[in-house]
Amino acid sequence: MTEIVTENLIMKPYVADDAARMAALHADPAVMDFMKDSRPLPPEEAAETFQQYLRGWQQDGFGLFAVRNYPDDAFVGECGFWHRSDKPGVSMRFLMYPAFWGRGLGTEMNDAVTAWLFAETDVPSFWAVTQARNKGAVAILRRLGGRVTETAHMGRPGLLRFDIDRPAWEEARAKLQD
Template sequence: MSEIRTPRLLLRRWLDDDLVPLSEIHADPEVMRWVGDGTPRSLEETAEDIEAWEEEWDEEGFGIFAVELLGSGELAGAVGLYVPDSPPEVAGQVAIAWRLGRAFWGQGYASEAAQATLEFALQDRGLDRVVAVCRASDTASANVLGKLGMGAESTTRDMETGHDLRVYGIDLTEFQA
């Protein structure tokens, strides 16, 4: 299954028409301040992101979904699963991540999409564990992770950016659908 419906959202694979709306989200410094080194991404970089996400779908059987509002068909952002290279505490594990356009913040969309993705990982894909990494100062993401039942397990530092990070995790035995 590479499509999930929630009460308000459609999580699906990427379409060509998603490039421009996602690049607009990626161009917003407020959205990107929590992602990587915080630098906004260009149209070309966004196209590379989508291509890499689609390759991960083909190779792993999971990846980053496009998040579409059911009511309007508008692209709200991205949510999904990936296998991080760093930090070392989570390298090679399956992690959950999301980013939504600023217009979609504060409406529960991140929690709704992330919950559906976590269910997909643990129930549909049969994973035993999912992790997440967020900056220690990113309280909004920490709140979403708490709603998912993911507990903070450790802290670390991003060696590339110098940001303090928190590592979260949840095992299948802890998951409440």
């Protein structure tokens, strides 16, 4: 099984036993405030999304990781990649409980999963969406080499789409190491 371990996090692909954890994360109003619809997911939508996550690992060889804090194993959130049912291409998603915000964990998990994606798969690029008011997510996506390609994604002003390809990520990574 794929496992990514960083200084503070352990990331493993979601498995069926994670369904309740994922549903609780997606039901948290503070977590979902920055998502495109700014609303918690009802249980049936969370269950459908979770099944898409599981199918991703089976069909594509990549997907969403359950992210846990090291060493206490507390569930932090999720991070990874998937083929959304409503949009083409590979999409990045990352969510964390507010108790873990502001500690650099979002940067840590996104750096790690992006490095994993480009090292372990042939995916050449991915995209991510965040609200412009989510300054932390905007900073993370820029750090990964993301460039804004839409400022009103899906017709919603302030909903930014970032595109990130392997060369842009490699360039951004090299700048961080200088």
